[in-house]
Amino acid sequence: MGWEDAKGIKIVTKNFGVTDSHKLAIYSQRGGWSGFKKALAQPRATLVDEVKKSNLRGRGGAGFATGLKWSFVPKEARRVYLVCNADESEPGTCKDRELLAFDPHLLIEGMAISSYALRCEHAYIYIRGEMMREAKIVQAAIDEAYAAGHLGKEHGTAEGPFKLDLTLHRGAGAYICGEETALLNSLEGKRGWPRMKPPFPAIKGLFREATIVNNVETLMNIPDIVEKGGDWFAKLGTSKSGGTRIVCVSGHVKKPGVYELPMGIPFKDLIYDVCGGMSGSRPLKGLIPGGSSMPPLDASELEVPIEFDALMTDPRIKDVEVKPGVPFDMGGGRKLKTMAGSGGIVVFDESTDVVALCARIMKFYAHESCGQCTPCREGTGWLARVCTRLAKGEGRLGDVELLANIAVGIAGNTICALGEAAAWPMLGFLTKFRTDFEAKLAKAKAA
Amino acid sequence: MALEFSAQAKQQIERLLTRYPNKQAALLPVLHVAQDEFGHLPDEALELVAKTLELPPSHVFGVITFYTMFHRARTGANHLMVCTNVSCMLKGGYEILGHLERKLGVKKGETTPDGAFTIVEEECLAACANAPMMVCGTDYFLDLTPQKVDVILDDLKKRYEQRKLETKKGAS
Numbered sequence: 001m002g003w004e005d006a007k008g009i010k011i012v013t014k015n016f017g018v019t020d021s022h023k024l025a026i027y028s029q030r031g032g033w034s035g036f037k038k039a040l041a042q043p044r045a046t047l048v049d050e051v052k053k054s055n056l057r058g059r060g061g062a063g064f065a066t067g068l069k070w071s072f073v074p075k076e077a078r079r080v081y082l083v084c085n086a087d088e089s090e091p092g093t094c095k096d097r098e099l100l101a102f103d104p105h106l107l108i109e110g111m112a113i114s115s116y117a118l119r120c121e122h123a124y125i126y127i128r129g130e131m132m133r134e135a136k137i138v139q140a141a142i143d144e145a146y147a148a149g150h151l152g153k154e155h156g157t158a159e160g161p162f163k164l165d166l167t168l169h170r171g172a173g174a175y176i177c178g179e180e181t182a183l184l185n186s187l188e189g190k191r192g193w194p195r196m197k198p199p200f201p202a203i204k205g206l207f208r209e210a211t212i213v214n215n216v217e218t219l220m221n222i223p224d225i226v227e228k229g230g231d232w233f234a235k236l237g238t239s240k241s242g243g244t245r246i247v248c249v250s251g252h253v254k255k256p257g258v259y260e261l262p263m264g265i266p267f268k269d270l271i272y273d274v275c276g277g278m279s280g281s282r283p284l285k286g287l288i289p290g291g292s293s294m295p296p297l298d299a300s301e302l303e304v305p306i307e308f309d310a311l312m313t314d315p316r317i318k319d320v321e322v323k324p325g326v327p328f329d330m331g332g333g334r335k336l337k338t339m340a341g342s343g344g345i346v347v348f349d350e351s352t353d354v355v356a357l358c359a360r361i362m363k364f365y366a367h368e369s370c371g372q373c374t375p376c377r378e379g380t381g382w383l384a385r386v387c388t389r390l391a392k393g394e395g396r397l398g399d400v401e402l403l404a405n406i407a408v409g410i411a412g413n414t415i416c417a418l419g420e421a422a423a424w425p426m427l428g429f430l431t432k433f434r435t436d437f438e439a440k441l442a443k444a445k446a447a
Numbered sequence: 448m449a450l451e452f453s454a455q456a457k458q459q460i461e462r463l464l465t466r467y468p469n470k471q472a473a474l475l476p477v478l479h480v481a482q483d484e485f486g487h488l489p490d491e492a493l494e495l496v497a498k499t500l501e502l503p504p505s506h507v508f509g510v511i512t513f514y515t516m517f518h519r520a521r522t523g524a525n526h527l528m529v530c531t532n533v534s535c536m537l538k539g540g541y542e543i544l545g546h547l548e549r550k551l552g553v554k555k556g557e558t559t560p561d562g563a564f565t566i567v568e569e570e571c572l573a574a575c576a577n578a579p580m581m582v583c584g585t586d587y588f589l590d591l592t593p594q595k596v597d598v599i600l601d602d603l604k605k606r607y608e609q610r611k612l613e614t615k616k617g618a619s
């Protein structure tokens with residue numbers, strides 16, 4: 001199915017705009033919890049297969065195939081935990097917060113089904129500490145689900161009795177806790193320091209047991225996959241990415257917002273059709289395609305479909321370079337374009353000081369580095385300082401090359417992907433907007 | 448003087464402990480309870496939490512200082528968390544921050560002398576499509592303009608004075 005056909009199909013935002021959509025009565029009235037019933041009648045392996053068939057890919061940033069991830073849980077695992085990552089804090093991303101506020105029961109049902117499929121008896125939702133409003137809403141929803149007997153009560157299933165407990169756990173302000181192993185440490189009452197992988201959480205995660213971490217949006221797709229089938233879901237999307245896609249559009253467009261759209265809609269249609277075009281009279285200069293850790297695109301790259309693989313491989317996107325003519329090597333000769341990431345799309349027009357924008361991004365990652373690895377701790381600090389002085393017109397000769405060198409020194413040399421989250425956009429901004437950086441330097445020299 | 452949890456907080460902690468396979472895992476939630484109870488987390492609160500969860504105080508200290516939402520010192524009654532990250536920056540987040548600083552006469556990170564407000568410069572607060580924005584407790588203030596900020600401040604200030612009056616009445 002092309003994306004034109006999938007227009008209008010809503011899965012995770014189907015209850016948006018419905019009065020009191022966060023209440024169980026409304027959720028049930030609209031067909032809620034029937035997926036759970038259907039799931040319990042099936043063997044677990046069938047459910048995992050269905051999710052595999054659906055081509056559902058993780059919506060937290062990496063786009064990893066959900067069914068495949070689930071199948072990594074060892075059959076002999078003593079205990080399995082499911083943890084929902086609701087730590088949303090990647091700059092430019094604002095979908096999970098709205099999903100939690102508008103339809104908490106869809107998440108709870110998705111987690112109940114997933115827990116059954118994974119043999120999890122106690123699941124956790126790790127919600128970002130600052131989201132106090134959403135925490136209240138989700139806790140109220142959990143209480144309702146307990147009272148109704150969906151949670152905390154034994155159900156008969158195709159594989160014997162099943163009972164699920166669900167606990168909401170509030171973070172306390174640390175971006176790095178969105179990284180899944182940092183999140184697990186935080187949930188264990190420790191500092192949110194990422195862990196070395198392997199072992200991967202599916203083998204040894206929360207409390208040293210097999211653990212699956214999935215994003216809010218990922219889990220909210222599960223009830224419809226069970227109800228309507230993996231094939232149906234797969235067909236909605238493109239060849240290797242099933243379903244719809246939520247994007248959060250912000251910046252200089254007429255109608256910013258959170259939209260559930262067909263997988264694979266091109267940026268151009270998103271901006272000029274869905275979002276009503278640019279907000280001012282100035283043309284688009286560029287955009288961040290999936291949260292601030294993803295390399296930006298410039299105005300000539302908007303025909304590309306918004307889909308996981310396309311953003312990594314489409315020839316219409318230029319390779320990110322270390323310096324003009326020298327592509328950045330991610331290892332093994334793999335080139336970097338960009339990634340769909342978290343769905344946070346930040347559009348900026350010609351009036352934007354991209355060097356200042358890039359400096360703000362670098363300041364963020366420097367602030368959020370947990371400090372465990374030297375290349376990340378020192379490198380992100382340097383990126384922030386050098387980029388900031390360039391932005392202020394106080395750059396020094398060689399600063400543009402220095403920034404690229406620092407970024408290359410970080411990428412691939414750290415425990416977690418926060419290092420790349422800073423290095424990639426740095427190189428990306430330098431590649432796509434090099435003249436802006438050089439102009440700043442020229443200004444500094446003239447002064 | 449050593450601090451104690453109120454009966455209500457104790458009950459809350461009892462409930463929390465049933466949700467985890469060990470006491471340490473309840474640390475973040477219990478710290479939230481403690482901060483709600485005492486307003487901030489001075490040494491006495493830290494020790495109380497450590498004792499309650501049978502953890503070394505040094506571990507509790509390491510955790511408190513890792514997370515930005517736990518405060519060792521007293522802060523304002525209203526935390527104005529203003530986002531200046533990418534989407535907000537593009538739409539005037541820094542202007543909003545500057546306006547707040549001028550209006551309240553304190554800089555980011557500082558608390559007004561009457562204890563009513565603390566200004567916090569925040570990273571992305573996940574409302575980017577409604578930039579610029581700020582959060583205060585469970586309230587989101589979206590699509591801000593300086594004029595909107597003035598109205599919000601007046602309102603928060605009024606509510607703060609009222610609460611103060613009520614606590615005074617309750618105490619006497």
Ligand SMILES: Cc1cc2nc3c(=O)[nH]c(=O)nc-3n(C[C@H](O)[C@H](O)[C@H](O)COP(=O)(O)O)c2cc1C
Pocket residue numbers: 057058059060061062063064066085086087088089090175176177178179180181213214215216218219416417418421
């Ligand atoms: C620095 C960093 C921050 C992250 N923040 C988040 C986040 O806020 N929310 C999220 O769902 N995933 C985040 N992730 C991705 C998680 O590590 C993990 O891949 C994801 O939660 C898995 O869920 P999914 O497969 O459903 O996408 C982050 C990763 C990194 C490296």
Ligand code: SF4
Pocket residue numbers: 176193194368369370371372373374376377414415416417418419
């Ligand atoms: S890469 Fe950065 S954030 Fe990740 S573990 Fe290392 S120092 Fe911490």
Ligand code: FES
Pocket residue numbers: 091092093094530531532533534535536570571572573574575578580
């Ligand atoms: S950038 Fe300000 S809320 Fe996301």
